[in-house]
Amino acid sequence: MFEKHVLIVGAGVSGLSAASVVAELGSRVTLVDQAQALGGNIYRQPVSGPYDFPMHAEHRANWQRVIARFENNKKRISIHLNKRYAGVDHSGVAFIEDPVGDNSTLITPDAIIIATGASERVQPRVGWTSPNVLTAGAMQTAMKLSGKAPLGRVVLAGSGPLLLAVGAQMAKLGNPPVAIVEAGRPFGPSLHALGLPKEYIFEALRYMFALKRAGVRIYTEAEIERIEQPNSLKVFIRDRKGRRISFGADFIGLHDGLKSNAGFADKHANVPVLRTGDCREILGARAAELDGLRVGKDVIGILGGSNSENDTYQARIQKHRKAQKRISKLYAHESHEALRNLPGDTVICRCENRTVSDLEALENPTAKEARLVGRFGMGNCQGRFCAEWVQHMQNSTKPETPPQERWPIRPVSIASLIGAKPETSLISEPKGQTS
């Protein structure tokens, strides 16, 4: 009988769907997630019992389908929550860290599927490292976990449909944002919106309705000029026509779209490593399920098993790829001018506290020089949050080298490394056990 062992990193829609199909085809799955519950970002589960998080009805139904299929296949799936994947080495050994307990583990799967979801893009701005300035996604995550909106006056700013979703969810939880500041012009007359599948339009209309009912002010073609923090936060907005307005705020949620999630340092692994869902390509939650099923089948095919009828997913995924392209066009705007005009003391790399002046002092560096001499992207997040901006600001004609991915892919303690046990301890652990 064909039975392989596949490690799946990430228990969101794509990871769960991949796990289901790998198990259905007779192989074993070790599913690892750093959160405490299945669901990933879009279906993040509340911490203390069920309550009514205002989730879009279509997404709620999709989640029921994904989790039902997963539950049916659980006997071949070993679930490990609150554990952190730290990478795979050239010999195919994957390191799963248990940062609190002493259950760090080394496992040697036949293949790995990375399904860790998207990263949030957040462009540097004056004052963006002030206290209580975080990503809009972080606010949404906190709302999903607690069922409570962030307290006080909240301004959401940047660009992308997530700002509207977060604003609408805050409104439904009783504390609508003071303002939403969108750099693009998504509500202008545009044929791109007309071509969107109806489920995308319905979702957007629901959010818009909730925002309108709560009286939330939405400024389009407008950007944050700066954030000041004398005592509490103050945010200064400027629109395309040069009009200015400012708000006092208790929290500011920044968001400039989503991007795929690089930096897994697995180029030299001697086992197949596949990526699925938003961590490979931003296709959204709807496509993540299909893509998880597709990649789950693919990995079994690569390992020598049967992967028949896999083409059916591609056409359905393509529909969502086209929809995402339309959404990008709706929100398209010039953002690099703001980046070029940032004052010298603006922090670009948050991990290493490196500024615009630090980058300018390098005098037209290559990507490698910016990293090794300037320490841009050398911090804990390995450039996940700053590499894009550093590249734009270098204004360099020198050839780019791809970002250097380093093992381990996240900070791990030496004690965890030394104490890591081989895979048997992880495999024999009861299913669904959390530390």
Next chain:
Amino acid sequence: MQPKTPLRRFFWIGEPIPYLPGQTVAAALNEAGIFEFGQSQTGMRAAVFCGIGQCQNCMVQLENGAETESCLLLCSDGLRVQKRGFDTSRLEQEHV
């Protein structure tokens, strides 16, 4: 049913912080009005930024010296957490 009033506590630099079962250290600290979790080695303020374990801006230190993201770290009864680079021996002396 979970109790409505939080009864459990973990320790932030020796101070007891109440939490709800399933809450992360970052969420419980925020709820207690603590938004700054110390500094990184380069002087950057530690606080929640991405909220999902990707940016490492909210790293804190455990009793055993290990550092981890407070936005992922689950509260547990009696857990001891402090700022990065915090000298734990000083804390122990204070409590002797």
